[in-house]
Structure formats: C-alpha cells, structure tokens
Amino acid sequence: MKEYRLKGLSCPKCAAGIEQQIHKLEHGETAHIQYNSGKLKLDEKVNLEQVKKILASDHASLIKEDEGHNHEQNHNHTKIKLYLGISTGVFILALLLDGMSNISGVPFYLAAIILSGYQTFIKGLRNLTKLTFNIEALMTIALIGAVSIGEWKEGTLVAILFGLNEYLEGLGMEKARKSMESLLKIAPKEAILIKNGREETVSINELKVNDLVLVKSGAKIPSDGVVETGNSSVNEAAITGEAMPVEKGAGESVFGGSINNEGILRVKITKAYEDSSLAKILHLVEEAQETKTPTELFINRFSRYYTPIIMLISALVMLVPPLFLGGIWGESFYQGLAVLIVGCPCALILSSPIANISGITRNARNGILVKGSVYLEQLGKIDTLAFDKTGTLTKGAPYVEKYEIYDREHFLTVSAAVEKHSSHPLAKAIMSKVNDLPYREKEASNIETVSGQGIIAEVNGGKYWVGNEKSVRHVSIPTDIQSSIEEMKRDGLTLVIVANETSILGMFGIADEIREESESVIKALHTAGIKNTVMLTGDHEKTAEKVAHRVGVSSYFGGLLPEDKVQKVKQLTREGKVAMIGDGINDAPALASADLGIAMGKGTDSAIETADIVLMQDHFGKLPEAVSIAKRVNRTIRINIALALGLKLIALLLTIPGLLTLWIAILSDMGATILVTLISLTILWERKKKESSSYQTETEPQHS
Structure with missing residues (x-):
C-alpha cells in the first residue's frame, strides 16, 4: 500500500463517496481515505490517472511529493479568501447600483454568486443528477430557487455566506490536522551510520538491527537502541511527554525520536525504525483520528434521515400554505428555500470529529497514547478505576x-x-x-x-x-x-x-x-470525577490494606490470582463503567475484561499492543489530566450537538410567523458551524496547566 496526501476534501461524506468510486477500479478494493488526516492509502497497482480523475470530479487532488503541504493549504486558503473578498466587493457594488433606477445590479449579483459559489453549484448539480441530497445539493436548490423568484440580493448573500462558512469549516479542520502533523514531525529523517570506521549520512529507513550510529549534540536518536559509548542527558518528551531530561550512559536503552542534549553518543540500533516505539506511536495516533465513536456513528446515521426529512418539511412549507391556508405562492416558496438552507447538517457533522482530534492530540503531547476516538469517549465516561498494585501503585x-x-x-x-x-x-x-x-x-x-x-x-x-x-x-x-x-x-x-x-x-x-505520586494522583482522580478507585493485588490482605490506606483508594482486594482479578473486574463492570490500569504484561486478561484497558509501559511493545490507552511514562501522574481532557471532549461534543440542533430549531420555528429569511437561515447554519468549530478547538488552544512540571509539583517525595 502506498500513501498519498490529499487536498480539496470538502467533507467526510464526500471523501466516503470518492473512496467508493476508487473501490470500483481494478485493484482499488483496499483503497482507504483518511479524511481527518487528509491521506489516501492505495494499492500500487491501481491506475493513478483514473484515481486523479475521480478526485478531480470532486475538486480534490493529490499533493505532489515536492509540494509543501502547509504551503499548498495556505495557497488554497489565500485563493478562497481572494474570491470571497472580490465577490463581497462586487455584491456591495451591485447594492449601490440597485439604488440607481437606471442601472441594474443583476449582472453584478450573478458575478458575485459565480465567484463565491461556483464550486458548490457544480458539485450540487452533479449530486442532484445522482439523486444524492447532500449539503451542496441543498445549497444549489436554494440558489436556483432564489434566482428564479428574483431574490438576487439574498441569493447572492447566501452564496457568499455559504462560501465563508465552507472556508471557516475547512480552516477549523485544517487547524486540527496541523496540530496532529506537528506531532508527527518529531520523527527523525536521517542518521549518521558508522560503517567500517567511516561516517555516512543515510535515511532512517535504511537502518538495520545492530547498525552503529553516531548521535551528535542536539540531534535526534534515529531509532530504538542501546548506548555503546558516551554519556549524555536525553530529552524523551516525544515519547513519554516528560520535559525533564534523562541521563544515559553505556548499556542503557534509548528511544528513537528522543533528542541528545549534549555530548556524543554511539548507539547500537535494536529495532528498524518501522518497528520502533516512536513509529508505532505515530502510526497508532494517526489511525486513532479515523475511528468513529458511538456518538459519531449515531450522527452519521441521523444525518442520513435528517436531510430527506428537511427536504420534506421544505416541500410542505412551500405547498401547504398556498394550497390549504390561502397563502401566497411566492412567499411560501421563499420560506421553503430558507428551510432547505437551515437543513444543512454542517455543524452537526462537525460537532464531534474536531473535538476528538483535539483531545487525542493533547493527550499524545503529554505522552498518553489513546488508540482511537472511541476510547477517548469511553475514558470520559469512566466512573471506576481499578489498579493493579505491583508496578502501578508501587x-x-x-x-x-x-x-x-x-x-x-x-x-x-x-x-x-x-x-x-x-x-x-x-x-x-x-x-x-x-x-x-x-x-x-x-x-x-x-x-x-x-x-x-x-x-x-x-x-x-x-x-x-x-x-x-x-x-x-x-x-x-x-x-x-x-x-x-x-x-x-x-x-x-x-x-x-x-x-x-x-x-x-x-x-x-x-x-x-x-510510588511517590500515588497518593496525590488518586486524590486528583477523585477530583476529576472518578467516583471509585479499586486496588487489585495478589499480595496478602495485610500488604493490600497497608498500601490501600497509604495511597487512599476507595477499596481494595488482596490475595487475588490472575483469574480472580478478571472476575473482580467483570463484577465491577456490572456496577459501572470500569477502566483497568496495569503494566500491560501480567495484567493483560484483566485489562481486556474492563471497559477500557490502560497500560503503563514506558514505551514497551507489550504495553503499546495490549491496552486501549498507553501511558508512555513509568508513572501515572498524568492520568488525571487525561481523564479531565476526555470528559471535556465529551462535554464539548454534547454542547456542540445542542448548539447545532438548537439554532436550527429556532430558525425553523421562525417559519410559523413567516419571519425566516434566506440570510437568517444561512447565518443560523454558519453561526452554528463557527461556534462548533471554535469550541472544539479550545481543547487545543487552552493554556497548558503546568504540563511540563505538574508531576514534580504534585508529587513531592514522600517516605513510605
């Protein structure tokens, strides 16, 4: 499978449609488009020219290898802003000309509509021919309807505001993507290979197990390995989220992607880069963006019925008043068009994915690997945390x-x-x-x-x-x-x-x-909304009681065999939403039995592979913040859904007294989309709360 970057993807539904068309090509069955990260995975045997044609039909395209992603996005945004700016200027000119009795502003309204809405119009017509009633199709019907009844001013305003809405929507998703891309940029690109006593700069993909590499001061360690010679402090924040440097000397293991602060290290590679901890983390974080939560799946199902229902309501608003209530055809038709615009599900569709990407990214920066949006949502619903004792609380x-x-x-x-x-x-x-x-x-x-x-x-x-x-x-x-x-x-x-x-x-x-941090972290978890903390251990009751009282867990169970831990976790899951946290090796059965498995692993393979969430540190000091972020993401999504539906409901109710206009309709849709996007992005923008030093300040050493 080969991976390509994409530009011009307008919405998740459009991306799914493109993917389905590519599936029909020879060898295209395995093609997959990752909308959130803007990537296409494709079998190398697929005819690329045919793929480009399919992409072009939806105004999407591949980004050339020598074309900077950010540069391309900035160029695209600049072009859209330019068109919107010109069309707004032309619209104002048309309004001025309309004020003069001898000059018509219609040609200028038409020019403004074309400049700001031609892409929407073309996509909408294509979708209407396929009987696909999506956002573009609804807007196209509304534009044609407005123009046909002579509402040039409002039709033009609809086109401009919808273009602005699409621009802001794309900008919000791009901001979330860039936050993820900045995380992915930590991967090293080259390494200095020592071969037959000579130094040679090579791509990290060329490194093999047992190769010896030279890591200079300030350089990234290319892959997981063991220090052969040299002493230095190493910044492992890319892996563990910890800002404090770690001293490394001969015989000690190092992570790929960590930075050598000073001195020179000779490192023997123990894993090819694609098998390294960093590569696995980046791959899993990238995949995590594409998983769908139960909330997102519900929204997707709901939107399938929502759009046809809106079209039916629009038809009723157009037909019922003039046919049965003595209404005027022109006014009813106008109101029906406004209902169509209100029905655009942009804000509803965006209510979840940007918030989830933001939450996954923030946790990843803290060295907490959430393997998918579904697990982030689960973490926000957890009310009981079960801890293994050995290696976790101790x-x-x-x-x-x-x-x-x-x-x-x-x-x-x-x-x-x-x-x-x-x-x-x-x-x-x-x-x-x-x-x-x-x-x-x-x-x-x-x-x-x-x-x-x-x-x-x-x-x-x-x-x-x-x-x-x-x-x-x-x-x-x-x-x-x-x-x-x-x-x-x-x-x-x-x-x-x-x-x-x-x-x-x-x-x-x-x-x-x-562990020094255990007591303060248990308190912080209770503050973050975890109602019940339970310690499970194979040690005898006296040891369990002593540790439980020292760290402050709600309850404890000692003398448990591995199968007893599983039964206890299953019992707890019958009483609430349970997460189990352990070291990812000995606790695998219990981790699998819980609603959510959380492993402490310091980057070990078993920890990364076993659990739904992995703490890349060798302590769980950042778990309370992860819980808080997850709860905030869930809260944000609920607020977004309420806003998206609430504003639309208010706009629809305005049809009863006949007060709904096209510009109010588009403003309600645009307002909901902007609010949903901005609220979701605050998860990323929030000022960091002692992220680099929280562990030190919260957990002063305590003598046990």
Missing part, C-alpha cells in the same frame, strides 16, 4: 522498610558478603540499604542455595544462614525477637533473617516501594 522494586540489628558486629558484614553477588531483587534491596550503613567488607565462600528457604554460606570461617523463617528453624528464637517477627509480618513485610549456628543476628523487613 514501583515493583523491593526496598528495605524496616530492619532490626541484634549483632552489630556481624549482621551487616554477613548480609553484604552473602548478597552482594546475587541478582535477586531482595538481595539488591538489602545491598541498597547496607551500602548506606557502616560495615566491614568480607567475602563469602561455600555458598549453597536452599530452595524455598534462602542461602547458607561461610564468612570469615563462620557458617551463616540468610533467608526466610524456614531457614532459621535450627535456632531458638527469643520471645522479643519473635514479637518483632510477628509485627513485621502483620505490617505485610517480607522477612529476610540473618543467623549463625546459635542465634539471630538481625533481620530485614522488605516491601514493594509505593
């Missing part, structure tokens, strides 16, 4: 929360000697604590691992046991030490006891460290 890395020393001379020395060469997470936690305390360094020998218990080793000629309670059964434990053991167990701590042949030297109480 860091998923053990640390020593408490320790007791009974033999100061040997406890730390033995602990360090036995654990320092181990890669076990508990050993690393112990070494992290021991290194903060004074001890004598010794080496352990004759190390023996006892399954399910711990380690037996010799240190400085003595024999020692390091492990759980089972490992020290050979020792008689005094009452006070046994009390300390029971207290640590009640606190939900994992015990590592150090003993010699006769006595306990000391012990460590190890816990999974609670």
Whole structure:
C-alpha cells in the first residue's frame, strides 16, 4: 500500500463517496481515505490517472511529493479568501447600483454568486443528477430557487455566506490536522551510520538491527537502541511527554525520536525504525483520528434521515400554505428555500470529529497514547478505576522498610558478603540499604542455595544462614525477637533473617516501594470525577490494606490470582463503567475484561499492543489530566450537538410567523458551524496547566 496526501476534501461524506468510486477500479478494493488526516492509502497497482480523475470530479487532488503541504493549504486558503473578498466587493457594488433606477445590479449579483459559489453549484448539480441530497445539493436548490423568484440580493448573500462558512469549516479542520502533523514531525529523517570506521549520512529507513550510529549534540536518536559509548542527558518528551531530561550512559536503552542534549553518543540500533516505539506511536495516533465513536456513528446515521426529512418539511412549507391556508405562492416558496438552507447538517457533522482530534492530540503531547476516538469517549465516561498494585501503585522494586540489628558486629558484614553477588531483587534491596550503613567488607565462600528457604554460606570461617523463617528453624528464637517477627509480618513485610549456628543476628523487613505520586494522583482522580478507585493485588490482605490506606483508594482486594482479578473486574463492570490500569504484561486478561484497558509501559511493545490507552511514562501522574481532557471532549461534543440542533430549531420555528429569511437561515447554519468549530478547538488552544512540571509539583517525595 502506498500513501498519498490529499487536498480539496470538502467533507467526510464526500471523501466516503470518492473512496467508493476508487473501490470500483481494478485493484482499488483496499483503497482507504483518511479524511481527518487528509491521506489516501492505495494499492500500487491501481491506475493513478483514473484515481486523479475521480478526485478531480470532486475538486480534490493529490499533493505532489515536492509540494509543501502547509504551503499548498495556505495557497488554497489565500485563493478562497481572494474570491470571497472580490465577490463581497462586487455584491456591495451591485447594492449601490440597485439604488440607481437606471442601472441594474443583476449582472453584478450573478458575478458575485459565480465567484463565491461556483464550486458548490457544480458539485450540487452533479449530486442532484445522482439523486444524492447532500449539503451542496441543498445549497444549489436554494440558489436556483432564489434566482428564479428574483431574490438576487439574498441569493447572492447566501452564496457568499455559504462560501465563508465552507472556508471557516475547512480552516477549523485544517487547524486540527496541523496540530496532529506537528506531532508527527518529531520523527527523525536521517542518521549518521558508522560503517567500517567511516561516517555516512543515510535515511532512517535504511537502518538495520545492530547498525552503529553516531548521535551528535542536539540531534535526534534515529531509532530504538542501546548506548555503546558516551554519556549524555536525553530529552524523551516525544515519547513519554516528560520535559525533564534523562541521563544515559553505556548499556542503557534509548528511544528513537528522543533528542541528545549534549555530548556524543554511539548507539547500537535494536529495532528498524518501522518497528520502533516512536513509529508505532505515530502510526497508532494517526489511525486513532479515523475511528468513529458511538456518538459519531449515531450522527452519521441521523444525518442520513435528517436531510430527506428537511427536504420534506421544505416541500410542505412551500405547498401547504398556498394550497390549504390561502397563502401566497411566492412567499411560501421563499420560506421553503430558507428551510432547505437551515437543513444543512454542517455543524452537526462537525460537532464531534474536531473535538476528538483535539483531545487525542493533547493527550499524545503529554505522552498518553489513546488508540482511537472511541476510547477517548469511553475514558470520559469512566466512573471506576481499578489498579493493579505491583508496578502501578508501587514501583515493583523491593526496598528495605524496616530492619532490626541484634549483632552489630556481624549482621551487616554477613548480609553484604552473602548478597552482594546475587541478582535477586531482595538481595539488591538489602545491598541498597547496607551500602548506606557502616560495615566491614568480607567475602563469602561455600555458598549453597536452599530452595524455598534462602542461602547458607561461610564468612570469615563462620557458617551463616540468610533467608526466610524456614531457614532459621535450627535456632531458638527469643520471645522479643519473635514479637518483632510477628509485627513485621502483620505490617505485610517480607522477612529476610540473618543467623549463625546459635542465634539471630538481625533481620530485614522488605516491601514493594509505593510510588511517590500515588497518593496525590488518586486524590486528583477523585477530583476529576472518578467516583471509585479499586486496588487489585495478589499480595496478602495485610500488604493490600497497608498500601490501600497509604495511597487512599476507595477499596481494595488482596490475595487475588490472575483469574480472580478478571472476575473482580467483570463484577465491577456490572456496577459501572470500569477502566483497568496495569503494566500491560501480567495484567493483560484483566485489562481486556474492563471497559477500557490502560497500560503503563514506558514505551514497551507489550504495553503499546495490549491496552486501549498507553501511558508512555513509568508513572501515572498524568492520568488525571487525561481523564479531565476526555470528559471535556465529551462535554464539548454534547454542547456542540445542542448548539447545532438548537439554532436550527429556532430558525425553523421562525417559519410559523413567516419571519425566516434566506440570510437568517444561512447565518443560523454558519453561526452554528463557527461556534462548533471554535469550541472544539479550545481543547487545543487552552493554556497548558503546568504540563511540563505538574508531576514534580504534585508529587513531592514522600517516605513510605
């Protein structure tokens, strides 16, 4: 499939019509037009000249490869503004001439109509021949009708205002598209490849796994990889949304699209660009624009019936008064034409897509990947958030929360000697604590691992046991030490006891460290409208209770197996709209069972592929803002629909006393369209609320 950029797409319905025509071409069955992003995906075997003819029939065309997209759009907008400006000037001249009894302004009205409305008129005639009653068809009928009854002034005003309406509508969609395009521009274009000791600039598409690239200061890292040599701080905002730079050195992984702030890095490529985290993110964000929410699908279905109903009402307004109520044919015909214009569903169709694109884009800038408008809408409806504990509310890395020393001379020395060469997470936690305390360094020998218990080793000629309670059964434990053991167990701590042949030297109480931001984020989620926060964990009840009380979740459930988590999520979904947040790997079944799956992944493949929404950071500090944005998008769409239908209803009611005029009709339609577009774009334009520093200010370090 080859991808082309398009210009001149006038509306989603027109784009769908073009797509259907291309489907009829040989090899055209898989063609797909993405209206929101202005792109056409096409099988390379399709006859491109035939495609161009189909596009041209609707005044759309392909953008040439050497033609700047923004330049082309600006040129197009300038041309439309010029035509509208000239036609407005001609219209004013016609009004002045009309005031002179001996000169007719009709030729000038006609010129103004042609300048501002010829594209609409041509499309409308073509659609009428196909019995397709869309916006252009309605406007064409209204223009012909106005001219036929001699309403040149109002007919011209209708053409100019509709042209202005189309221009503003296109400008609004283009603004939303540009906001998305600015996000897509973060992709790197070239890389400096080191081959046989020589440097060569190549396209990122030429890079292969295990290639070595040079990344200079200020340059973008071309694809996911591992630092071979060099040290630098790297800006990962393109991936994670975090403004704070991350220090990178040899052996550490880096994301494609992140920026090397200073120094020089040599990076070994681990993924071809098309498989990189950034490429997947950009692809998914782009696809997300095209998904349809239940609201949008309803609007599309509604508009299919809405236009014919409006045409029927228009016909009744034209015929019923003169036939049955003694009305005047000319006045009734005029009122019927006005009803046709009121019936244009522009504002209704635009009420949802611009708001959704704006919401997806803002979240993407924050490092939150929403895979489609449907998931954004769901996020705005969520009332319950279920959290996995390990790796979500906690860091998923053990640390020593408490320790007791009974033999100061040997406890730390033995602990360090036995654990320092181990890669076990508990050993690393112990070494992290021991290194903060004074001890004598010794080496352990004759190390023996006892399954399910711990380690037996010799240190400085003595024999020692390091492990759980089972490992020290050979020792008689005094009452006070046994009390300390029971207290640590009640606190939900994992015990590592150090003993010699006769006595306990000391012990460590190890816990999974609670994330610094967890408590403040849970509060922020409740403030954002989440009614119920639930923690689900496989840990025992005491540990679950301790973490739940510390972070402030509404309720918790401990001792759950993976299948138990699924059942609990299903139970919660029967009571409300539920989102499940986990690490995207171990929690996949529970994520799939929820109405919405949210993964924390720091850009891992499994996280991107598993969930409906992915937090690209290694914390969930920005989740409350994502919820707020989603709720705002849903609220905006509801306001838009109310405005679009409300203004039209008011205009239609004016037909009862006979007050509806053509210019009032077009102003009501244009007013609704402008309001809907501007309100939707405020989601993008809103001043950023500490987006770069909210995590730091909201989550001052807390000692757990």
